[in-house]
Every structure is written in C-alpha cells, then in structure tokens.
Amino acid sequence: MKLPVSASESFVEFAGVQKSYDGEVLVVKDLSLRIRRGEFLTMLGPSGSGKTTTLMMLAGFETPTSGDIMLDGARIDSLPPEKRNIGMVFQNYALFPHMSVAQNVGYPLKVRGLPKSEIAERVAKALDMVHLGSFATRMPGQLSGGQQQRVALARALVFEPKLVLMDEPLGALDKQLREHMQMEIRHLHERLGITVVYVTHDQSEALTMSDRVAVFNAGIIQQVAPPAELYESPANSFVAQFIGENNRLPGRIEAANGTLCSVVLANGDVVTATLTDAARVGEDCLLSIRPERVKIAPPGGPLDNHFEAVVAEMIYLGDHVRVRCVLDSGADVVVKVGNVEDRPVFSVGSRIPLGWRAQDCRALDAA
C-alpha cells in the first residue's frame, strides 16, 4: 500500500501490527499506517472490522500480538495507558457519575498532582471551550447527552494530550445533535491543532470531519485517503460500496488502452471505463458509477457511454428524484435527477437514454 506520509513527518505509526484474541483468528491483519501531527484521521468500517481494536491498541488497553506502535518517535507497546498521555473520548462518555462536572474535568489534572488553583483555572478554561462554563457544579446525570459528550471532550483535552482518541463518540446522539457536535469537534480540532484519531461506522460522519479516512474491512485497511479521493476514486469495490451510493455493473475487461479499458457486460454491451489497480485485463470486474454521475442524455453528446434503459421506479426525495432503471443487460442503474425546472419528463415504463463519462466509471475487483 502507498503511504503518503513519510517516516519523518509521521506522529503515530503502526508498523506491521497484528492482533489476535484467541490465537486462531487475526482481528487486525498486518496493519501499517502513519498519521501526521495535527491530522484528523478517521477509522471507518463495519462492526468487527478491527477499527476499535486498533484504537484500543493505540490507547494501551490491548497489546498487539506482533508489530510496533510508535508515538512521537518512541515505541509505546509496553507503556501502560496512563503513561501514554493520550486523551480518549468513549462511546458512552464514561463520565464518573459520583463526581461533578468540574471534578470530572479536573480528574486528569488531579491524578497528575497539580495544585488546586491551577486545576480550577484549567477546568474553567476547558469548560468554557465547550460552552459549559456554568455547568461546573452539576452532576453528569443532570446533563443531556450532548452536554455529557462535551464534558467528556473537555476532560480528554484538559491535560493537553499529544493525541486524542475518539471511539464512536456521537453514536448515542440524535441526528441533529450529532451533526452539530461533528462541526464542534471539527472546529476544536482546527483551533487547538491536536492530532485526532476518530473511530466511526458512519460514513457521512467520516467524510464530514476527517482530513483522511482509513477504511477498515476484515482486519485490513482497504484504503487511506482524503474524503474526496475516497469518494471519487475508491481503490476497490468494498470502498466504493461502503462510501456513498454506488451503481454496480458486473462485466469482464476485454482490453485496456492506457488508463481506459473496455468492459463487456452480460448481454454483450461494451462500456468504456477507467482501469484501476484492483482489476486486470481478461478478468471479471465490477463497474462502479455514482448515481449523480449518470446523465439522462441522448447519444451524440460528450459522454463516452450511451445506453437505453427502462424506468422501473421513481422515488421523490424533494431536492432530487431517484430513478431506478433497468439496462438491457439486466443490471439496475440508479440515477439521481436534480429537481430543477428543466428536468426531463418521463414516467415508470418509459424508455430513456442514459450516458456517463469513462472517468466516472471505474473498473474494480469483482469481489
């Protein structure tokens, strides 16, 4: 795998890390990843993909079965969690219910033996930072979910850790609050310049917040890339499938010409597509096209591919209409048609012309 972060600028580094709980199955298989100082990196993947285990190894709650973990140039494999100076925000906040908000936030300072006056000062500053200055004497049980989450954030940041880990911190919040907190965390990260490693299974959260996203599946990082690259040019069919909506057309690569290739579909139709590292000439492949890149356009335009399809279903979604069409090859293609004044008029059963560019259609592995 390509590592766009050079060894010299890496702040956190996983080198050939493996983890097995039972000595039979590897939960994390040969993980290598470098994280820059000040970067917001998200580990994204379905449950059981190894992302939380990876985070727990970084935090020190799990030991790698093999491989090294480096933090700021030093090996931390044998360092206990309390010596790593890593702030962590847990899924269910893990606020201590018997301590007030101020005591919770002051806890990391207290165990470090700081003087009382300094603790009070830094706690006040941290609470102001998350807009909870007036809640210092409340107990966690008296706060709403979003407020508790902010207290947990303040607590993880108050001792100025080198690195902050977040394990699905917004999973328990409702949609609106979650979106609000995403922006707040994002802004905190920008303001404080801290390095954040964030774990989530929510792809839109990953895209919204991150500098780079590492997509995990079955214990292996499938792709590490900035959100736009991840969406525009997924490295394999798992990433294409997991990030955003995706049309899949199975076929076989007949010939390649530079970055382009021609793919033959089940009924013999030929599609011009972009060849990726995940697929090879002569083998089965899966074509991936984003629904918003499929156009309703008659042949003769600038598009590389033109097909006719029958409208099978239309779903009205306000700002756009999702149109499910069936190609002659039998494959389904979903088209997003923007709800604009001059949108084409058709109905279920109509035969409409579809077209897309070769660079928007990527030939990926058939898996």
Added chain:
Amino acid sequence: MTVATLEGEAGPAVDRTSLKTKLRRAERVNRARSFSLVAPLLLFVLAVFALPIGLMLLRAVENTEVRETMPRTIAALDAWDGRETPGEDVFAAFAEDLVQTQKDRTTALVGKRINYEVPGARSRFLKAGRLIDAGGGGPWREKFIAADPEWGSVDFWAIMKRAGNTFTPYYLLTSLDLRQDAEGAVSRNFADQSIFVDIFIRTIWISLLVTLATLVLGYPVAHLLAILPPRHANVLMILVLLPFTTSILVRTTAWIVLLQSNGVLNDILLALNLTTERVQLIFNRFGTVLAMTHIQLPFTILPIYSVMKSIPPSHLRAARSLGAGPLTAFVSVYMPQTLPGVGAGCLLTFILSLGYYITPALVGGPQDQMVSYFVALYTNREMNWGQASALGAILLLITLALYALFNRFVGIDKVKLG
C-alpha cells in the same frame, strides 16, 4: 382543530367537575383491582408480622398478674398514703385475696412477680399462703408481721402497690440495667443484675465484626464475579450461593466438627507442627464470628455484586487513559461507585447479625451469647415473657435507631440491592 379544549375559558365548570367524577370513578375500579391483588399479602403481613410484634411490644410493659390475682389488696392499697405500714384493712384484704389464690394455686405466680423486684418475696408469699391455710381469723396485721417482720416494710407495700398498675416500666428498665426504688426514682441496677447493657454492646460488637469480615472477604469476590466472563462467573456464583442450599444448623455443626479441640483443623495444625498443643478455636469469640461470617457472606456479596455489575468497564479505562494508575483508578473511580452496594450489603448483614441465636448458642462460649439467646432463655426457661419482650423491644429499637443513623449519614435512597 376540531377537538375542544377541556380547560380554559370555553369549558364550563359543570363539565370539569363531571370530568373529575368520571376520572375518580374510572380510577376507583383500577385502585380496587390493584388493592385486591395486594390484599392477601397485606393481610398476611399484618396477621403474622405486625400483630405479633405489636403484642410482643405490649408484653414488655404489660403487668396484670398482681392486679388480676389480688384485686382486693390493690383496691385497699389505693387509699394508702405510703408513709407507714398499711392498716388492718389492707392486711384483711390481702388475707382474703390469699384465700382465693391458695384455692386457684396462683400464690406462687404473684410471689414470682414481686420476687423480680423484692428478692425473697416468693418464699414469703408461699409462707403466707400456708399461714392462711392454717385457718384462724384476724387481726391479720399483727399475725403477718409476727410471722415475718418484713410484712411490716413500707418499701415492700409501696412496690406491691406499684405492681398493681396495669403497665410497668420494670422490664424495660431492667433491660437497660436500671431499677426503680420504692419511691419510684430510677437509678442504676444492682451490679449482680446489671448484665444487659453489656449484652447489647456485645451483640452490636459481634455484628460489626461479622459485617466487617464479610465485607473484607466478600468485596474481592464480588469484584471477581462482576468482571469474569459469564462462563466462569456462573460457576463462581454457584459457589457463592452454595451455602444457601444447606441449613444453618448443618453448617454450624460442621464448624464444630472442623474447629473443636479434637477436630480436623487442630489435627492438621499438629501434624504440620505449626502448634505444639491443641488450640481453642471454637466455643469462643473467634468461632462465633467465623461461623456467622460464613453464613452471612452471600448477603454481603450479592448486593455489592449487582451494583458492581452495573458499573461500565469503560469507567476504569477512562480513568486510566486520563492518567490514573490501576490502583488510583480503582480507588477513585470504581470504589465510590460500589458504595451503594456496600451500604446495602453491610446493612443487611449487620441487621441480620443482630438477631443471631442458634449459631452463637452452638459455637460460642458463655461470653459470646447475644441478646436473642437471653430472649430465648426468658421465654423458654425462666417463663418471664415480660423480660423477653422488653429485650426484644429494645433490640428492635436499637436496630431502628442504627437504621435511622445510617439513613441520616449515608441516605437509604443511595442503597441499591440491584
């Protein structure tokens, strides 16, 4: 909206009252139904719990023996001023009552009651009974005093008069090592009768020792139960609950077998040359606390366990990630959260220990008997139910007082059984 508002300017008052009536009627059915579900248990508790306790508490102050058996004497004593030996009228009434008690064979009963407060009174009553049986007539005053000069004692008649009251503080005072002299003043009881305060203190002390021992031994077990994977935790849980499957009597006698001078433990100690002579492990305080701790352990462990089970493991992790070492994290984050369970478990064990009877009776020495032992003694052997009830009443009072104290300083709402 077409739905009319029920309250507000538009709603006429009549409608609102009828609504209230309707609501009450609708709820009455529900209330009656839920009450009928609770009623059997409520009646059961009232009949076998509240009522007997009430009657027992009543017995602690009840005092009808003298009043019922010697009504004439008590009536005659009403007019007595208590300054000098009563006149012939009292003695004549006394003689008349004695004729009746001799016939009913209740002379000894009255004698026994007076004997609590005037040592030797019982035999004096029996002698007086024989005097009556001998026949002859008055004047009785001279006749009684001639037979025993004590009959002329003003103090005796003062106590006799007081014993005629329907209620007496005598049993309660005795339970607190206090006595009332002939004038009615309360003072410390004679040293040879002052045993009960020591017994109450001993009862509380043994209960505290047992509570502490169960906490020290049980806390780590509860923690282990809470953190082990379910498969192993289940086995451990069965081990914890195993004692419940054997009766207390069996378990206590098993301790006797183990701990007695010729018992298993002493044999092992000798065989290992750890001691040169047999150690007294039982029929003393050690044996009592040991056996009681064994019985009480599950009662302390289970509430602590259920509270520990509810503490998310992420709390300890959070504390560690924030810079606390394993021990600091445990003490500052985990232990405070287990306090409600510790409170519940300790309170349960302490209160149950206060009432222990069979175990100290079997494995304790004379110096390890608790209040319940004396309650049993007065009920079964001494036939002094008043004293037994008074001891029970005071034990109940102490328990309630400790409970109130606990509530005041810890708060019973903070206690969690699960």
